[in-house]
Amino acid sequence: MKRVVFGLALAALVAAAPASAQTLNTVKSRGSLNCGSNGTLAGFGLPDSQGRWTGLDVDLCKAIAAAIFNDPNKVKFVPLTAKDRFTALQSGEVDLLARNTTWSMSRDTSLGLNFTGVNYYDGQGFIVRKALKVNSALELNDAAVCVQQGTTTELNLADYFRANKMKLKTVTFATADEALKAYDASRCDSYTTDASGLAGERLRLANTDDHVILPEIISKEPLGPAVRHGDDQWFDIVKWTHFAMVNAEELGITKANVDDMAKSENPDVKRLLGTEGKYGEALGLTNDWAVRIIKHVGNYGEVFEKNVGQGSPLKIARGLNALWNKGGLQYAPPVR
Amino acid sequence: MTTLEPGAVTTPPKPPLIYNPKVRGIAYQAVLCIIIALLAWAAVNNAAENLARAKIASGFGFWENTAGFDISQTLIDYTTTSTYGRAFWVGLLNTLLVAALGIVFATILGFIVGIGRLSKNWLVAKICGGYVEIIRNIPLLLQLLFWYNAVLKALPGIRESIAIPGGGFLNNRGVFLPQPLFQPAARWTLLAFGVGIVAAFVYRTWARRRQMQTGQQAPVLWVTLGLVIGWPLVVFAASGFPVQFDFPEAGRFNIRGGVEILPEFMALLFGLVIYTAAFIAEVVRAGILSVVKGQTEAAYSLGLRPGPTLRLVVVPQAMRVIVPPLTNQYLNLTKNSSLAVAIGYPDLVQIFAGTVLNQTGQAVEVIAITMAVYLAISLVTSGLMNLYNRRISLVER
Numbered sequence: 245m246k247r248v249v250f251g252l253a254l255a256a257l258v259a260a261a262p263a264s265a266q267t268l269n270t271v272k273s274r275g276s277l278n279c280g281s282n283g284t285l286a287g288f289g290l291p292d293s294q295g296r297w298t299g300l301d302v303d304l305c306k307a308i309a310a311a312i313f314n315d316p317n318k319v320k321f322v323p324l325t326a327k328d329r330f331t332a333l334q335s336g337e338v339d340l341l342a343r344n345t346t347w348s349m350s351r352d353t354s355l356g357l358n359f360t361g362v363n364y365y366d367g368q369g370f371i372v373r374k375a376l377k378v379n380s381a382l383e384l385n386d387a388a389v390c391v392q393q394g395t396t397t398e399l400n401l402a403d404y405f406r407a408n409k410m411k412l413k414t415v416t417f418a419t420a421d422e423a424l425k426a427y428d429a430s431r432c433d434s435y436t437t438d439a440s441g442l443a444g445e446r447l448r449l450a451n452t453d454d455h456v457i458l459p460e461i462i463s464k465e466p467l468g469p470a471v472r473h474g475d476d477q478w479f480d481i482v483k484w485t486h487f488a489m490v491n492a493e494e495l496g497i498t499k500a501n502v503d504d505m506a507k508s509e510n511p512d513v514k515r516l517l518g519t520e521g522k523y524g525e526a527l528g529l530t531n532d533w534a535v536r537i538i539k540h541v542g543n544y545g546e547v548f549e550k551n552v553g554q555g556s557p558l559k560i561a562r563g564l565n566a567l568w569n570k571g572g573l574q575y576a577p578p579v580r
Numbered sequence: 581m582t583t584l585e586p587g588a589v590t591t592p593p594k595p596p597l598i599y600n601p602k603v604r605g606i607a608y609q610a611v612l613c614i615i616i617a618l619l620a621w622a623a624v625n626n627a628a629e630n631l632a633r634a635k636i637a638s639g640f641g642f643w644e645n646t647a648g649f650d651i652s653q654t655l656i657d658y659t660t661t662s663t664y665g666r667a668f669w670v671g672l673l674n675t676l677l678v679a680a681l682g683i684v685f686a687t688i689l690g691f692i693v694g695i696g697r698l699s700k701n702w703l704v705a706k707i708c709g710g711y712v713e714i715i716r717n718i719p720l721l722l723q724l725l726f727w728y729n730a731v732l733k734a735l736p737g738i739r740e741s742i743a744i745p746g747g748g749f750l751n752n753r754g755v756f757l758p759q760p761l762f763q764p765a766a767r768w769t770l771l772a773f774g775v776g777i778v779a780a781f782v783y784r785t786w787a788r789r790r791q792m793q794t795g796q797q798a799p800v801l802w803v804t805l806g807l808v809i810g811w812p813l814v815v816f817a818a819s820g821f822p823v824q825f826d827f828p829e830a831g832r833f834n835i836r837g838g839v840e841i842l843p844e845f846m847a848l849l850f851g852l853v854i855y856t857a858a859f860i861a862e863v864v865r866a867g868i869l870s871v872v873k874g875q876t877e878a879a880y881s882l883g884l885r886p887g888p889t890l891r892l893v894v895v896p897q898a899m900r901v902i903v904p905p906l907t908n909q910y911l912n913l914t915k916n917s918s919l920a921v922a923i924g925y926p927d928l929v930q931i932f933a934g935t936v937l938n939q940t941g942q943a944v945e946v947i948a949i950t951m952a953v954y955l956a957i958s959l960v961t962s963g964l965m966n967l968y969n970r971r972i973s974l975v976e977r
Binding site for chain 1 (some may be wrong): 631633634635636639648649650651652659660729732733738753754778782831832833834836843847919920921923926934935937938939940941943
């Protein structure tokens with residue numbers, strides 16, 4: 245917190261505002277990408293015991309590093325709390341924020357940052373003890389709810405209870421970790437966060453089977469990476485890294501078959517993989533940028549299944565995050 | 581040979597102003613002030629420009645916007661539809677509450693431990709010494725987390741609440757006590773209380789004057805207690821106990837009604853008091869040891885008993901040494917209360933420099949306001965303590 249505030253003060257007072265189109269150069273000359281990450285959320289951003297970071301958001305940062313350096317490990321992950329994350333991005337401490345951050349209008353307009361897209365469609369849910377015999381969030385009148393500070397969750401919670409004329413006792417903590425611990429110690433009747441988070445956090449509770457996630461999803465939480473205002477080239481790179489992964493899944497290009505697919509005659513595949521046209525150079529990268537992403541990190545579906553889907557302990561279904569032609573919302577503009 | 585006539589001594593020509601040390605000094609100061617002002621202006625201007633260029637909202641317009649979040653402890657009316665400005669006041673009052681109570685209790689505990697460490701009783705002295713050494717060498721944040729977990733883990737859940745005699749509950753959601761609701765007739769009691777305080781002051785002045793003149797002592801303590809507590813109680817009973825209680829009762833999830841004391845508040849207050857008292861104890865011990873033994877012996881030889889010796893001879897002299905470092909501890913306690921954020925107590929830093937900052941994204945303004953508030957609280961505290969210090973300081977004749 246102090247570090248971030250100091251950084252912002254320094255940036256605001258001393259440095260000139262970042263000129264446009266310099267983030268890519270800064271990252272290249274530094275030799276690594278600074279990625280603002282979660283650090284405590286399984287499936288999205290969490291270092292393991294050896295310090296290796298994993299997660300959906302982590303893989304997005306790795307994909308960007310792969311596109312720039314042809315090396316997915318040239319990323320420095322900066323763990324941020326929900327409260328400090330925007331200040332860290334504004335002050336230039338991180339190059340992008342990939343920290344399961346909800347895209348909302350006020351954040352997009354008044355915080356000086358831009359969301360590049362949605363890499364996970366989420367919604368807010370509640371977890372309660374089975375012993376309470378609660379079947380719906382609408383039965384939570386007068387309940388105490390633990391929540392993390394500085395999140396849209398905090399606001400949705402208050403809105404939902406107000407809209408349904410229910411009384412609420414909020415207990416607010418600086419980090420998700422402390423909020424979850426307090427819930428586990430029975431300080432609150434319920435803990436609320438994004439449904440994806442609940443799936444992961446439930447596994448960290450003392451007796452996993454004593455808790456149940458309520459069916460209500462009370463909000464829209466489009467989670468996506470964000471960058472600072474004023475650098476359109478960098479905005480494009482982050483945006484198209486995600487699109488490349490979605491397009492790759494749609495075209496059936498995987499980590500395993502990307503080299504074979506490079507010989508494909510399908511014009512869509514050829515354009516994405518850079519064997520036709522100069523789309524990568526237009527981004528300020530090399531033409532094989534998408535090959536690097538897919539080879540080192542994988543397509544969107546692979547990354548999803550590995551981190552939050554069937555290949556992970558969370559076992560979250562694709563749901564809204566399936567491709568658009570499979571009943572979901574993940575849709576990428578064509579490479580053309 | 582020329583002789584100078586008396587009185588015709590020529591005054592040396594007045595040196596130019598630039599060689600006048602006083603004028604020079606003022607000039608340097610003025611230049612320095614101008615440079616600092618220019619730097620500050622440039623910094624503010626640059627910050628504003630940078631924020632505008634990055635299209636980050638700036639200014640204090642957010643003060644009137646709807647906050648939209650809930651706060652667990654509010655001393656003034658606050659709902660989710662209140663403004664950020666209101667949320668600021670809620671946070672400030674919560675900070676002041678814990679700081680004020682913390683200062684009172686830490687002072688009491690600190691004096692007890694400090695004096696106890698000097699006790700001739702071996703066990704008491706060692707316990708107090710051990711307390712000081714252990715507590716002041718462990719970081720406060722860890723202690724707060726410890727106390728918070730101790731409160732949450734040690735107390736029973738909401739459905740196994742411990743009933744407090746008189747209609748209260750104790751559980752890991754906090755302490756719930758009956759809330760007294762005073763009826764209009766209770767104002768006579770309030771009036772009696774006010775009268776009692778005034779009367780006690782008058783009596784004390786009279787007793788002191790009489791002692792100065794005649795040497796006779798009057799029972800000040802007992803009369804004061806009678807006037808301030810006994811007399812209002814009599815009036816309270818005479819007006820027919822005009823009070824009703826709102827008893828807390830168990831709802832489906834939580835306890836409703838009554839007065840609620842949050843576990844976060846208890847843990848924070850407890851942690852701050854325990855921690856700061858260890859430092860105050862050392863301050864008190866230093867103060868008492870600074871009074872030379874001859875003072876005590878002189879008092880004994882005049883026939884004063886140990887109690888009055890401590891109260892009238894040793895403590896007044898010790899206070900001169902105690903008060904300045906005591907002020908530091910008060911300031912530390914107030915500033916340390918900002919660690920509340922770690923255990924979910926809604927103080928100024930948690931609400932304002934936390935949620936409000938995050939939601940508005942206006943770090944520069946919010947942090948500036950927060951720093952100004954802490955500075956103001958600290959200046960007021962040290963101002964009051966300095967006044968007190970001047971009153972008790974050595975009067976040289």
